[in-house]
Amino acid sequence: MTDPLTEVIQILRPWAVFSKGITGAGRWAVRYADFGLPGFCAMIEGSCRLAVSGEQPVILEEGDFVLLPETPSFMMSSLEPAQPLHIDPKTAVAPDREIRHGRQDGPPDVRQFGGWFSFDAPDAGLFVSLLPRMIHIRGVPRLAQLVRLLGEEAARKDIGRDLILQRLVEILLIEALRAAPTEEAQPGLLRGLADPRIAVALRGMHGDIERAWTVPDLAQEAGMSRSAFFDRFNRMVGVRPMEYLLSWRMTVAKNLLRSEKVALDEVARRIGYSSASTFSTAFRRHVGLPPGSFIKRGGMQGEAVNA
Known part of the structure; x- marks a missing residue:
């Protein structure tokens, strides 16, 4: 039986993965400018607050997964308020190590794995516009496992890396989209x-x-x-x-x-x-x-x- 969702993802051809470990301790907040490319985050430990432009703020907890098909501006922070650090992902230099927010010493309160990718198709925006602005999923450990695999593969330089990354992103997208709640979703x-x-x-x-x-x-x-x-x-x-x-x-x-x-x-x-x-x-x-x-x-x- 034809699967429209799989066909759409295959023709969009996701690629160019960037993914890093992210931790936080104490009070912290970061405000990102709109990015336009798909972003994702898997919560590995702890909890934090996510406020995406145009959406109701949510508390992310261990095991949660978030996909932002177009990554509008957003703020992520500790549960206690803090003055946000402003970051423009279009101009910021991609770090070559784990990202740390808030207190720099001692064990983290929050641990997550996040990143972004892009679509090779020239008209990806057409189908991205038919997806929810923010997809927040709870209780699907497989998504966090896939994100970890992405991070591990992205850090390697072995032969076949690009093909494996492409396939992992396709699987991640399909898993995330089919697990996304649809009862109150916007038309799409x-x-x-x-x-x-x-x-x-x-x-x-x-x-x-x-x-x-x-x-x-x-x-x-x-x-x-x-x-x-x-x-x-x-x-x-x-x-x-x-x-x-x-x-x-x-x-x-x-x-x-x-x-x-x-x-x-x-x-x-x-x-x-x-x-x-x-x-x-x-x-x-x-x-x-x-x-x-x-x-x-x-x-x-x-x-x-x-x-």
Whole structure:
């Protein structure tokens, strides 16, 4: 059975892991400027306070895991208030040893492992926008174990390191996203996949991308009326069904254009277009330039693509 979440993560191609041990003692606080890249943290020992911009502050305890898909500005501190140290992660030099906050001597009160990574896909922002701003998970020890493995591998210089890191990040992301609570989550991909009827439609779009899907077709797959399905999909996922389908088709197309020597008419066929010309028109409207120019620019590696 097609798994939309796994497909999305594979096509995003996470890479470039940075991860370090972080400890704190006494009173301490750090305020980070917005970063824009996915960040994560696993609490190994103790507790601290996390206040992410736009979210309710939470107390992180031993065994907790946090994923910030876009890492907005946030403050992390001891439970007792302290004057925060301001850090801009975009300009700060990455430390080559464990990070220590607060009192520098003696045993730490808090121990955690955190870091960040990036996505290789040029339009990662489209799907990151369909994820919660902050994912806070409790009671999943496997996530902390994966973060430890990431840290150990990131510190090594052995052959195959980059491939192992890429696979570990993919596993970490899937574990975190499938363990994320969805009952009160904002509209997005996770909330859509948690809804049994909407999930059927999402799996249909991903599993048979060549099919000329219509809203009535998707509603029938979900066992709903057209209007009820349209409203529910929009409410759960945050975008209209055909808008989601178009975005996914164009994401697959860009991936094919970047990574494979596939003729334009074959790309068109694989994502459900009847001809190369109709695909090119849709691609240019969605991306802002024709497929040929997209290829010449190297798939717009590292650049933002208009959605």
